[in-house]
Amino acid sequence: LAGHFAAEAVIRHQQAHQLSELTEVVLRRSEFAVDFAAASLDELAKRNLASCEPAALQAIRLHVYQRSAIKDVRLVNPDGSVICSAYSETLEFDKGWVNRRDMLPSRDKALSLFRVEQFGGDALGVLRDINGSSALVAIVGINASLFDIMPAELRAHSEVILALSSGEKLGEFQTDAGKSLLEPISFDRTSTRFPLHATIGLEHAVLSSWNHEAYWPALAVALGLGAIFGILLARSRRMEGPVADLDRALAAGEFKPYYQPIFDLRTGQIKGCEILVRWLRRDGSVVPPMNFIPLAESSGRIQAMTWQILGSALAELKPLLRANKNFKMSLNVVPGHLLSAGFVETLRRKVLTARVSARQIVVEITERDELDDLARAAAVVAELRDHGFRVAIDDVGVGHSGLSRLKGLGADMIKIDKFFVDTITVDASTTTIVEMLVALARDLHMGVVAEGIETEEQLRALLASGVAEGQGYLVAPPLPFARFSELVESRRAAQSGAAVSNDAALVA
Numbered sequence: 054l055a056g057h058f059a060a061e062a063v064i065r066h067q068q069a070h071q072l073s074e075l076t077e078v079v080l081r082r083s084e085f086a087v088d089f090a091a092a093s094l095d096e097l098a099k100r101n102l103a104s105c106e107p108a109a110l111q112a113i114r115l116h117v118y119q120r121s122a123i124k125d126v127r128l129v130n131p132d133g134s135v136i137c138s139a140y141s142e143t144l145e146f147d148k149g150w151v152n153r154r155d156m157l158p159s160r161d162k163a164l165s166l167f168r169v170e171q172f173g174g175d176a177l178g179v180l181r182d183i184n185g186s187s188a189l190v191a192i193v194g195i196n197a198s199l200f201d202i203m204p205a206e207l208r209a210h211s212e213v214i215l216a217l218s219s220g221e222k223l224g225e226f227q228t229d230a231g232k233s234l235l236e237p238i239s240f241d242r243t244s245t246r247f248p249l250h251a252t253i254g255l256e257h258a259v260l261s262s263w264n265h266e267a268y269w270p271a272l273a274v275a276l277g278l279g280a281i282f283g284i285l286l287a288r289s290r291r292m293e294g295p296v297a298d299l300d301r302a303l304a305a306g307e308f309k310p311y312y313q314p315i316f317d318l319r320t321g322q323i324k325g326c327e328i329l330v331r332w333l334r335r336d337g338s339v340v341p342p343m344n345f346i347p348l349a350e351s352s353g354r355i356q357a358m359t360w361q362i363l364g365s366a367l368a369e370l371k372p373l374l375r376a377n378k379n380f381k382m383s384l385n386v387v388p389g390h391l392l393s394a395g396f397v398e399t400l401r402r403k404v405l406t407a408r409v410s411a412r413q414i415v416v417e418i419t420e421r422d423e424l425d426d427l428a429r430a431a432a433v434v435a436e437l438r439d440h441g442f443r444v445a446i447d448d449v450g451v452g453h454s455g456l457s458r459l460k461g462l463g464a465d466m467i468k469i470d471k472f473f474v475d476t477i478t479v480d481a482s483t484t485t486i487v488e489m490l491v492a493l494a495r496d497l498h499m500g501v502v503a504e505g506i507e508t509e510e511q512l513r514a515l516l517a518s519g520v521a522e523g524q525g526y527l528v529a530p531p532l533p534f535a536r537f538s539e540l541v542e543s544r545r546a547a548q549s550g551a552a553v554s555n556d557a558a559l560v561a
């Protein structure tokens with residue numbers, strides 16, 4: 054009996070997980086549609102086509118014609134009223150047209166979304182301001198392909214809905230339109246970037262009848278259903294694009310740590326390293342982090358990715374970390390991950406399991422996204438430090454890290470952004486800022502690491518400003534493990550061999 058219940062729980066869990074993944078797919082596809090529309094509008098604006106001149110309208114028509122997802126493009130007033138439309142001849146374009154006040158802004162406020170009744174159905178309007186006196190709108194057709202992701206077996210008993218966050222429906226897939234679902238259970242996802250909301254609804258009975266089938270050879274059926282869902286999911290996701298690529302890469306372990314040495318600016322000695330992720334694709338190409346971190350973050354994959362590279366880095370660096378207790382390894386963690394439930398516990402467990410000392414691990418908080426909840430962040434920082442971890446604030450000077458935040462967070466270290474290192478030799482005010490940061494860090498008992506040091510001249514200027522440690526191409530770019538450990542080894546041999554005489558020349 055226990056086996057039966059366990060198997061049933063597995064089925065439910067898998068089904069719930071996969072249905073919620075499918076909901077995510079619907080949302081991602083619609084986000085792509087909005088991104089696509091916004092990119093089209095940008096291109097038109099860049100080509101100076103935000104105009105009602107006949108030649109401009111002609112060019113816009115061609116543009117629309119080449120993009121089947123976009124049904125029309127319009128030039129509108131700041132209040133949203135239409136000035137002209139690429140296909141105005143045939144359309145009564147102000148029917149059901151929405152006032153600017155009723156449009157919903159994207160999170161970054163760069164776009165406004167609204168529902169348009171057109172083309173015998175609903176469509177999505179995407180507005181982008183061009184200048185103070187006009188804006189461009191793309192009308193995006195909500196294509197049925199957005200919805201044909203449901204496993205065939207479930208279609209007759211399910212519905213897929215895409216809506217604005219105001220609740221207005223943009224599109225709906227249902228085999229038997231108008232028929233409402235019996236005892237529906239639903240899976241919901243809301244976009245973090247756009248006012249969009251996807252829902253998959255399903256009759257409870259569909260799942261329970263499956264469970265009923267599962268009653269007898271419960272475990273086998275549980276696995277079978279998992280496989281069916283898995284295959285269907287794989288099929289729908291193959292068409293799904295970048296997020297699916299991330300998932301595949303995660304499953305295949307394609308995210309790998311590269312290591313950039315952090316060195317003593319005076320002696321050149323390697324004191325530790327920063328782990329920087331690289332995506333090593335099957336075709337041998339190496340994708341830099343800025344090409345996938347933002348997507349990993351917005352699609353909620355960053356956490357799995359971070360744990361994956363931490364796991365590899367701990368395994369690779371363990372001998373070095375255990376042989377040299379002063380060697381430190383820095384890991385980048387985004388604020389959302391830092392503040393998520395169980396972060397400190399999971400980190401501790403992983404580091405403990407690898408039998409590495411927490412004192413050797415530096416959590417670098419990347420501050421491109423604002424740490425909204427400073428008090429909570431400070432509490433997590435305190436908890437990390439209680440367990441022996443070190444905490445560094447990344448991108449200081451360019452991120453959101455105002456000086457009061459630096460103080461409030463209670464970190465051990467600040468990292469001075471490459472921007473200041475680049476300008477320190479050419480701009481006297483940069484020197485002043487760096488000196489101020491160093492003084493502030495000293496007052497707050499924090500260490501300072503400079504990023505992106507490329508020349509001897511920069512190194513000398515940083516030393517003169519009181520910075521003691523840094524990283525940069527001057528010593529090495531981020532390296533795969535084998536090359537990194539060769540470098541550490543050769544430096545160590547060189548340093549224990551020859552007595553150090555000329556301080557400044559050593560790092561070259």
Ligand SMILES: Nc1nc2c(ncn2[C@@H]2O[C@@H]3COP(=O)(O)O[C@H]4[C@@H](O)[C@H](n5cnc6c(=O)[nH]c(N)nc65)O[C@@H]4COP(=O)(O)O[C@H]3[C@H]2O)c(=O)[nH]1
Nearest residue numbers: 329330341342343385386387419505506507524525526531
């Ligand atoms: N031009 C120049 N560049 C230098 C030099 N020295 C270091 N860099 C680059 O500067 C970046 C420093 O990392 P960051 O500020 O943490 O900025 C990182 C970090 O914010 C993010 N990132 C990288 N790996 C991870 C990760 O595992 N997790 C998270 N959340 N973010 C990561 O992506 C950013 C970019 O990473 P990378 O492309 O590896 O870029 C790295 C590094 O390769 C130099 O002398 N000259």
